[in-house]
Amino acid sequence: QVQLQQWGAGLLKPSQTLSLTCAVYGGSFRGYYWSWIRQPPGKGLGWIGEINHSGTTNYNPSLESRVTISVDTSSKQVFLRMSFVTAADTAVYYCARSPITGSTMNVFDIWGQGTLVTVSS
Amino acid sequence: ETVLTQSPGTLSLSPGERATLSCRASQSVRSNSLAWYQQKPGQAPRLLIYGASSRATGIPDRFSGSGSGTDFTLTISRLEPEDFAVYYCQQYGNSLFTFGPGTKVDIK
Numbered sequence: 001q002v003q004l005q006q007w008g009a010g011l012l013k014p015s016q017t018l019s020l021t022c023a024v025y026g027g028s029f030r031g032y033y034w035s036w037i038r039q040p041p042g043k044g045l046g047w048i049g050e051i052n053h054s055g056t057t058n059y060n061p062s063l064e065s066r067v068t069i070s071v072d073t074s075s076k077q078v079f080l081r082m083s084f085v086t087a088a089d090t091a092v093y094y095c096a097r098s099p100i101t102g103s104t105m106n107v108f109d110i111w112g113q114g115t116l117v118t119v120s121s
Numbered sequence: 122e123t124v125l126t127q128s129p130g131t132l133s134l135s136p137g138e139r140a141t142l143s144c145r146a147s148q149s150v151r152s153n154s155l156a157w158y159q160q161k162p163g164q165a166p167r168l169l170i171y172g173a174s175s176r177a178t179g180i181p182d183r184f185s186g187s188g189s190g191t192d193f194t195l196t197i198s199r200l201e202p203e204d205f206a207v208y209y210c211q212q213y214g215n216s217l218f219t220f221g222p223g224t225k226v227d228i229k
Contacts, residue, residue, distance in 0.1 A: 037218075044220055044221070044222045046220070047217070047218040047220070058216045061217075103153070103171065104171050105153070106218075107171045107211065
């Protein structure tokens with residue numbers, strides 16, 4: 001059974017860089033896009049960007065200037081870096097899987113447990 | 122960017138009742154790119170429906186999806202206690218994923 005396990009720093013000061021890791025256990029790394037999605041407290045979901053096993057990325061234009069998503073296929077890990085964070089970046093951050101092909105392409109069928117990142121001075 | 126609007130914002134119903142949730146898109150969405158998720162407090166979202174009308178693995182048949190173009194519906198035929206949650210629709214288009222603001226289904 002595929003599981004996504006996330007971790008990273010939970011408390012940042014304004015202007016610092018957010019760094020999160022998502023590890024894939026129990027399944028294939030190829031054949032999927034791996035996304036980061038965030039949810040501010042009490043609010044809805046927002047897509048940040050995605051990457052596949054070969055390093056091809058797509059980003060939300062609203063965040064693209066501050067975000068870098070990378071991958072290490074040998075360890076089956078996906079990384080999120082977001083620079084110059086502010087209080088508006090306070091959210092639960094999720095990693096999620098979407099198949100590249102097939103009937104469930106373009107949807108998120110497996111999610112990580114979420115990581116709360118708080119930005120506060 | 123395709124904007125998704127969900128209505129109502131909150132739906133107050135009793136167990137056993139039927140729930141009808143709406144998701145409207147600002148432009149046409151390909152049916153194979155429309156999904157519904159359920160989220161309970163403190164949990165990650167769970168995929169319910171993909172391709173506008175196909176149930177994900179393990180999802181009970183009381184959940185059904187329908188619609189095309191700009192108007193989509195999630196129906197829960199008879200609410201069970203575990204169905205009270207927030208429901209989000211999501212679409213993919215032009216290399217961008219967007220989510221609706223959610224509908225909260227709470228106990229009347």
